[in-house]
Amino acid sequence: MIEVRFHGRGGQGAVTSVEICAVSAIDDGKFAQGFPSFGPERRGAPVLAFLRVSEKPIKLRSRIYEPDVIVVLDPSLLAAENPTLGLKKSGTIVINTGKSAQEIKNMFPGFRVAAIDAYSVARDELGIPIANTTMIGALVKATDIISMKSMEDSITERFGRLAQKNINACRRAYNETVII
Amino acid sequence: MNNKNKKGIEVSIALSESVKLCRFEAISAYPITPQTHIVEHLSELVAEGELAAEFITIESEHSALSACIGASAAGARTFTSTSSQGLELMHEILFIASGLRMPIVMAVANRALSAPLSIWNDHGDVMAARDAGWIQIFCENGQEAVDSIIIATRFAEDRRVLLPVMVNLDGFILSHVVEPIEFPAQESVDAFLPSYDPLYTLHPDRPLTMGAYALPELYTEARYAQENALINSKDVINEVMGEFGKKFGREYRVVESYNCEKADTVFVAMGSMNENIMTAIDELKSRGKEAGLVKIRLFRPFPSEELAEVLSGKKRIIVIDRAMPGGAMNGPVFSEISSLAKIRGLDAILSNFILGLGGRDVVPEAFIDIYNESMARTSTFVKAAKTNYRIVGVRE
Numbered sequence: 001m002i003e004v005r006f007h008g009r010g011g012q013g014a015v016t017s018v019e020i021c022a023v024s025a026i027d028d029g030k031f032a033q034g035f036p037s038f039g040p041e042r043r044g045a046p047v048l049a050f051l052r053v054s055e056k057p058i059k060l061r062s063r064i065y066e067p068d069v070i071v072v073l074d075p076s077l078l079a080a081e082n083p084t085l086g087l088k089k090s091g092t093i094v095i096n097t098g099k100s101a102q103e104i105k106n107m108f109p110g111f112r113v114a115a116i117d118a119y120s121v122a123r124d125e126l127g128i129p130i131a132n133t134t135m136i137g138a139l140v141k142a143t144d145i146i147s148m149k150s151m152e153d154s155i156t157e158r159f160g161r162l163a164q165k166n167i168n169a170c171r172r173a174y175n176e177t178v179i180i
Numbered sequence: 181m182n183n184k185n186k187k188g189i190e191v192s193i194a195l196s197e198s199v200k201l202c203r204f205e206a207i208s209a210y211p212i213t214p215q216t217h218i219v220e221h222l223s224e225l226v227a228e229g230e231l232a233a234e235f236i237t238i239e240s241e242h243s244a245l246s247a248c249i250g251a252s253a254a255g256a257r258t259f260t261s262t263s264s265q266g267l268e269l270m271h272e273i274l275f276i277a278s279g280l281r282m283p284i285v286m287a288v289a290n291r292a293l294s295a296p297l298s299i300w301n302d303h304g305d306v307m308a309a310r311d312a313g314w315i316q317i318f319c320e321n322g323q324e325a326v327d328s329i330i331i332a333t334r335f336a337e338d339r340r341v342l343l344p345v346m347v348n349l350d351g352f353i354l355s356h357v358v359e360p361i362e363f364p365a366q367e368s369v370d371a372f373l374p375s376y377d378p379l380y381t382l383h384p385d386r387p388l389t390m391g392a393y394a395l396p397e398l399y400t401e402a403r404y405a406q407e408n409a410l411i412n413s414k415d416v417i418n419e420v421m422g423e424f425g426k427k428f429g430r431e432y433r434v435v436e437s438y439n440c441e442k443a444d445t446v447f448v449a450m451g452s453m454n455e456n457i458m459t460a461i462d463e464l465k466s467r468g469k470e471a472g473l474v475k476i477r478l479f480r481p482f483p484s485e486e487l488a489e490v491l492s493g494k495k496r497i498i499v500i501d502r503a504m505p506g507g508a509m510n511g512p513v514f515s516e517i518s519s520l521a522k523i524r525g526l527d528a529i530l531s532n533f534i535l536g537l538g539g540r541d542v543v544p545e546a547f548i549d550i551y552n553e554s555m556a557r558t559s560t561f562v563k564a565a566k567t568n569y570r571i572v573g574v575r576e
Contacts, residue, residue, distance in 0.1 A: 019190070022358040026188030034188075034358040038214075038300060038539060059455040059462075061353050062543045 001054035002145050003064045007083040008073035010042045013132030014049040017071070020158055021136055024150035025053045033058055046080055053145045071139055072096060073118075073131050084108055094142050094177075096131045101178040114142035116177040125169035126162075133159075133166040137173030148174060186360035191322035191349065192217035194361045195287055198329040200231045201369045204259040204285075205376075206251035208236035208244045212266040213299045214351035215289040219261055233259075241266040245273040245284075252282035253390055255381035257333065260284065263351055264291035264305045271309065277344045278313030279406060280391050283336035283376070284344040285329060286314075289351040290451070292538040300539020301351040303451065303502040307512045313406060315345040315413055316480040318450040322359045324477075325349045327430055330369060335420040337376050341413040350452040352539065364428050372427055414481050432477065435486035439465070440472035445554065446491065448474045448517055449500040453535075453542055457500070460547035471551055482516055488524040497521070497528045498554045501569070502536045510569050518560075530560045532569035546572060 004021070008014030015036040022034030030053055037048035050064045066086045072095040077083055084093065093111050095104055096118035105113045116138045118131035125134075133155060140146050151170060156163040189197075196218050199207075207226065209219045225231040234256070236247045241262050252258040262270060267288060277284055288306055292298040306316065317332060319325040325347065332345040349355055364372075380388060394402050418434060425431040438458050440446055447457050457473045464471050474490050476483070491497060499518075501511025508515060514532035521530060531554045536542040550572065562568055 019358045023188035026186055026360045031360055032188060032358070035352075035356055038352040038356065058359075059459045060544065061350075061452045061455050063541050065543070 001052055001056070001058065002069065002143065003067045004051040004053070004069040004071060004139070004143075005064045005067040005083075006049040006051065006071045006073065007077050007081070008047055008049070008132070009077070010045050010047050012073050013130055014047055014073055016158070017073070017132040017136050018049040018051040020133075020151065020154045021051050021053075021139070021146055023157075024146045024154040027150040027153060028147050030055060030145075031058050033060075037063065046077060067091065069094060069139070069143055071135055073135055075099075078107075084111065087111065092142050094135065094138050096135055101180045105180055112142075112179065114138055114177050114179045116173050118173060121169055121172050121176070125172060126165050134169040134173045137170035138177040141174045141177045142179055186362045188358050189361050190217065190356065190358050191325055191361075192289070192355045193221050194322055194363075195325050195329060195349070196221035196225065197363065198326040199259050200225050201364065201366060202257070202330055202333045202373055203370075203375070204231070204233050204257045204333075206234045206236065206248070206256035206258045207260065208238055208247035208251065208258075209260045209262065210238060210241045210244045210266060212241070212263045214291055214301075214355045215261050215263040215266070215287070217355065218287055218289065222259075241269040242273060245270040245277060248284050249273065249277050249280060249282055252277075252284050253280065253382045255376065255378040257337070257376040258282070258284045259286070261287040261289070263289045264293055267305045267309055268293065271312070274309055274312035274314060276391065278410075279402075281342040281406070281409070282344055283342055285332050285336055286344065286346050287325070287329065288346050288348045289355045290348050291351040298538040299351075301353050301502075302537045302539070303348075304504065304537070306346065306348050307503040309346070310480065310512060313343070313410060314480065315341075315343055315410070315417070315478070317345065317347050317478055318476065319347065319349045319354065320452055320454045320475065320477075322354060322357065322361050323430070324432070325354060326361055326363070327424065327428070327432065330364070330373060331420055331424050331432065334373050334424075335413065335417050338416050338420070339379060340416050341409065342379065343409060343413055348451065353452045368427065372424065410481050414478065414483060417478060433486070434478035434483040435490060436475040436477060437490050438473040438475070439470070440474060440490055443470040443472035444494050445470070445496040445498065445551065446472040446474050446494050447498045447500060447547065448476065448487075448491075448513065450476045450479060450513065451502065453500065453502070456542055456544045457547050459544040460551070463544065464548060464551060469551070476513065484520055484524075487517070487520055488526070491517075491521070491526055491528070492524070494526070494528050496554055496557075497526075497530050498550060499530065499532050500550075501532065501534045504534065504537065505569065509567075514569065529554075529557055531557055533572050534569055535572035540573065
């Protein structure tokens with residue numbers, strides 16, 4: 001089982017991300033859970049969302065404290081909290097950042113880093129800096145836990161007429177994410 | 181294991197789709213966190229013509245259940261849903277629904293009670309409605325929630341039952357999770373669940389009184405008849421669950437057990453925390469220790485025969501409650517189990533742990549600690565303590 005914790009700010013689509021990922025993983029024939037941190041939604045405040053993907057049925061109903069992967073949707077969160085708290089040894093940081101993968105690696109030595117400037121991808125493809133669909137492309141590239149085909153199908157179902165732009169952002173992140 | 185026939189969907193939405201599969205004809209509900217997605221999705225299904233039901237919008241839960249009683253009395257298959265304060269605002273009407281023998285189905289997304297205000301999960305809401313004469317089912321996961329709506333609708337309307345049912349699912353912990361759900365085909369549900377054929381209905385052409393007042397000469401008998409119906413409903417519930425299993429391939433029983441054959445120490449619990457307990461049991465097994473889990477799926481009527489059978493011969497029984505006793509000696513589930521143990525002469529050391537209140541996260545490791553603590557106990561009564569239960573993780 002792979003456990004992923006998403007770190008975002010209220011309104012950035014962290015919950016939507018885990019929902020799309022869980023639906024996609026289940027479409028792939030896997031077992032998955034996607035759920036929010038169950039707090040009152042506060043726009044701009046740090047929020048968490050959780051994703052579990054497994055080959056076997058999942059018998060767990062609690063938050064994720066020791067994730068295999070964290071996804072950081074907003075670079076400014078690094079100044080507000082330590083998203084790597086509890087991250088497993090040699091776990092993966094998937095991060096939206098203007099910095100290089102190496103710079104992030106220097107900040108968090110010992111972890112695998114997957115870096116993408118998701119805001120600039122989202123601005124190019126969607127016209128707005130909402131990075132969630134971009135970042136799930138980076139997650140797929142970094143972990144391979146979900147197929148891009150299922151991810152694109154889920155985005156299509158979720159976003160309707162806005163789907164293609166989001167798929168483009170997701171694909172670009174899949175191609176451009178730098179992993180070290 | 182392959183998961184190909186399953187769909188990833190939020191449990192609240194899946195439950196609403198199950199309501200649609202059951203072809204409910206009347207819905208009245210007032211939105212309240214964390215039940216909101218259920219009501220929103222149902223109103224969409226009705227508005228878009230996917231569910232041919234009357235959606236009666238009202239200003240409160242008191243009115244919602246009142247409207248449901250009217251609809252049910254007129255012969256409609258009737259659904260509602262609520263949480264927490266909403267359930268308590270319905271409280272007066274709960275007893276009327278059961279007393280009038282209305283087979284209303286209600287999904288309760290369990291949530292803590294105010295004050296202090298909490299939108300998060302525990303079983304405080306449903307325990308306050310424990311003795312309202314409703315049948316009460318507790319769900320462990322989303323699939324159970326979906327299937328329980330279908331099963332509940334079928335036995336509620338059975339003429340041997342004719343009682344309202346609460347299907348309890350833990351708020352947020354189940355209601356807001358996207359997980360794999362297998363939906364039965366509409367034709368299979370139609371074959372399993374014929375349309376509601378009420379015994380009596382309100383109709384302008386055939387005047388009839390329901391719930392007329394009972395003099396002291398009659399009230400006891402009326403309540404006796406109702407109580408008998410509730411007690412006897414268990415056989416029908418067992419029968420319907422059995423038939424569901426044969427038709428749909430998913431087996432449910434009023435009491436279920438996990439790893440109980442080998443273990444002489446067992447947990448007794450309800451709802452979504454069962455999954456964490458099973459994970460803890462697997463972990464204990466890997467450390468060479470045996471523990472079992474007895475799951476109470478049906479809380480009202482209380483399945484005493486089934487529980488006595490599975491608990492008989494056990495040395496230690498660890499009862500988990502997700503609600504405060506409110507001045508009682510123990511949590512509500514423990515009170516039932518200790519009463520059962522005395523009546524049935526079960527010779528076990530009983531212990532009571534209360535946890536997961538107001539959304540406090542519960543991890544599987546908590547149950548390993550509880551197991552170890554229970555193993556060290558030498559009697560049910562703890563002389564040194566003011567109370568005979570322990571609230572796990574409480575800061576004093």
